[in-house]
Amino acid sequence: MDLQTLTYVVVGATFALYIGIAIWARASTTGEFYVAGKGIHPVANGMATAADWMSAASFISMAGLIAFFGYGGAVFLMGWTGGYVLLAMLLAPYLRKFGKFTVPEFIGERYYSQAARIVAVICLIIASVTYVIGQMKGIGVAFSRFLAVSYDAGLYIGMGIVFIYAVLGGMKGITYTQIAQYCVLITAYTIPAIFISLQLTGNPLPQLGLGSTMADGSGTFLLDRLDQVLTELGFGSYTDKFRISTINMVVYTFSLMIGTAGLPHVIIRFFTVPKVKDARSSAGWALVFIAILYTAAPAVGAMARLNLTNTIQTGEIGSPTGNLAYADAPQWFLNWEKTGLLKYEDKNGDGRIQFYNDKNPDMAAKAASFGWKGNEMVKVDRDIMVLANPEIAGLPNWVIAIVVAGGLAAALSTAAGLLLAIASSISHDLLKGVFMPDISEKGELLASRIAMAGAIALAGYLGLNPPDFAAGTVALAFGLAASSIFPALMMGIFSIHVNREGAIAGMIAGITITLLYVFQHKGIMFIKSTAFLGDMKPNWFFTIEPNAFGAIGAIFNFAVALTVSKLTGDPPEHIQALVEDIRVPKGAGTATGH
Amino acid sequence: MTLNASAAAYWKANVKLVSILLVIWFVASYLFGIILVEPLNSIRMGGYQLGFWFAQQGSIYTFLILIYVYATMMGKLDREHGVEED
Structure with missing residues (x-):
């Protein structure tokens, strides 16, 4: 079977599985639609959370980011895992004890205010x-x-699949599909990672292979070899390359951590387990399943980088035959050139490929003496580090087909979780909570399905017509969650003194200052010409880069909320009693929607 | 002990436990993985430089252990203070 047919078969089989689950796991109550009836085992929820959390970016792009950032890629590794510690210890058990359906619902009740709830929904x-x-x-x-x-047709197919299981099954359908999607994506990630590690180091575990010696009998450690090769080519040493300053690394990592803990689609997954103690252990299980991929990613990144470099730089640097002749380029090289993810330009006309850092003045001078006329790999897309891995490692076609299915599973599972968070905040928080409090259970279930369908249509529309700001969006999403939602939730649990006025002022201050900072440097809604302060380092506040600003926004949120609360007095008795109640696990019943 | 006093003691113990665990969380990631990465890199652990290992591997393993310890210790606290779920 050729690769194309095989890919259709594997992707088709996984889609059939998701649809089968959708038919089996239909939701018949709002409790099932919003929180899967609170009956999900903590290990199963951990697996679903891992799929919910790991997006197309984690699966396809992260290893590539690490491959090119080297040590600096640690921002993403620590930032996107450390948040689970905060989630487990500061939020999840208490929100589960509270026992309602959505994140804005908690904020609305804890701060006894519809306005706070609406701000949270926004x-x-x-x-x-x-x-x-x-x-x-x-x-x-x-x-x-x-x-x-075509891109458009692919998007419609993806929307159709999500529509079937999310509209029919709500959280219940999404949970079981996410479990299946986790299995698909982790298999797809692990198989090529094991093989590339075996080939380079002889150690089947990528996590250990990264610290092992090369399998070529030289006795050199893999990371030392990588450092040496990249340094010689002017890229700088891999293991201690700082992309950004220490202060930026700290602030950026912190933003990603509290953003992770504050993202509603992750938090609501912990509403689906039966007990408070399950919420604690489930966060641990989620991190176990995430860590399997996140500890393999740095190995995949480093090894793929070494493989790519070795493929091109076959001999001594500077010797006339030290570089791969284009005529001898392996098939995967030509395949990926066709997709435009790799681009080669024979600048010095010698028929060979030179891949080095021509922006490094020392290296450029040395290269000129070899007769090189600039870096000839004019484009190496980072995503290729994961996508081309099976081909570089010479693995059979079915592995490539599984990697495609894995990438789709990662994107679909995250999309579905996000869509549920959006739909439930519309049908439960806005419709039932604010506009139609008397709506019946049946009416709300129907409304939640319509909201889900609407959310899918909106997401599809935005996927087909990506707005200008789409490029900067992931950093923005984390910044917003970090600066608005996380502080409001944490103070709602850990302080009895923070009141309605404080929380609303804090959320608005946090989100406004974050948005202003990002917009003034990156342009309003990321339209470059409207960036009134310019994307320049001298204008940065304490040299903090805009992507990392969520943490500063969060600090403003905390400061404003605590100050305003101090000036306006403690919240009423029954709210203080509510806070005391969510702090102890005893008495956690099943979720109610009232 | 009255119920309120017991709940207050439980909360105090909880906050203390979380504070200790978050100090370790900070040390493993921000201190060893970022702030002290350069001096730690002079220590080798097999093919890994220690600072690099903390940044790309060790911090994640530490996070896992922290959540495990937290869940176990909280279960114990729940029982000691009689606030566990039915």
């Missing part, structure tokens, strides 16, 4: 919608690249 929708656009794009790209289907 923050949630902005953060989730910006995030979902990236997933829809990922689905379209995967289809167009591997299945010879």
Whole structure:
């Protein structure tokens, strides 16, 4: 069977599985639609959370980011895992004890205010919608690249699949599909990672292979070899390359951590487990399942980088035959050139490929003495580090087909979780909570399905017509969740003194200052010409880069909320009693929607 | 002990436990993985430089252990203070 047919078969089989689950796991009550009836085992929820959390970006792009950033890629590794510690210890058990359906619902009740609830809904929708656009794009790209289907058609197919299981099954259908999607994506990630590690180091575990010696008998450690090769080519040492300053690394990592803990589509997954103690252990299980991929990613990044470099730089640097002749380029090289992810330009006309850092003045001078006329790999897309891995490692076609299915599983599972967070905030928080409090259970269930269908249509539309700001959106989503939702939730649990006025002022201050800072440097809604302060380092506040600003926004949120609360007095008795109640696990019943 | 006093003691113990665990969380990621990465890199662990290992591997393993310890210790606290779920 050729690769194309095989890919259709594997992707088709996974889609059939998701639809089968959708038919089996239909939701018949709002409790099932919003929180899967609170009956999900903590290990199963951990697995679903891992799929919910790991997006197309984690699956396809992260290893590539690490491959090119080297040590600096640690921002993403620590930032996107450390948030689970905060989630487990500061939020999840207490919100589960509270026992309602949505994040804005907690904020509305804890701060006894419809206004606070509406502000939370707005923050949630902005953060989730910006995030979902990236997933829809990922689905379209995967289809167009591997299945010879146009981007638009691929997007419609993806929307159709999500529509079936999310509208029918709500959280219940999404949970079971996410479990299946986790299995698909982790298999797809692990198989090529094991093989590339075996080939380079002889150690089947990528996590250990990264610290092992090369399998070529030289006795050199893999990372030392990588450092040496990249340094010689002018890229700088891999293991201690700082992309950004120490202060930026700290602030950026912190923004990603509290953003992770504050993203509603992750938090609501912990409403689906039966007990408070399950919420604690489930966060641990989620991190176990995430860590399997996140500890393999740095190995995949480093090894793929070494493989790519070794493929091109076959001999001594500077010797006339030290570089790969284009005529001898392996098939995968030509395949990926066709997709435009790799681009080669024979600048010095010697028929060989030179891949080095021509922006490094020392290296450029040395290269000139070899007769090189600039870096000839004019484009190396980062995504290729994961996508081309099976081919570089010479693995059979079915592995490539599984990697495609894995990428789609990662995008679909995250999209569905985000869409549920959006739909439930509309049908439960806005419709039932604010506009139609007397709506019946049946009416609300119907409304939630319509809201889900609407959210899918909106996400699809934005995927087909990505707005200008789509490029900067993931950083924005984290910044918003970090600066608005996380502080409001944490103070709601850990302080009895923070009141309505404080919380609302804090959320608005946090989100406003974050948006202003991002917009003034990146342009309003990321339109470059409207960036009134310019994307220049001298204008940065304490040299903090805009992507990392969510943490500063969060600090403003905390400071404003605490100050305003101090000036306006403690919240009423029954709210203080509510806070005391969510702090102890005893008495956690099943979720209610009232 | 009255119920309120017991709940207050439980909360105090909880906050203390979380504070200790978050100090370790900070040390493993921000201190060892970022702030002290350069001095730690002079220590080798097999093919890994220690600072690099903390940044790309060790911090994640530490996070896992922290959540495990938290869940176990909280279960114990729940029982000691009689606030566990039915």
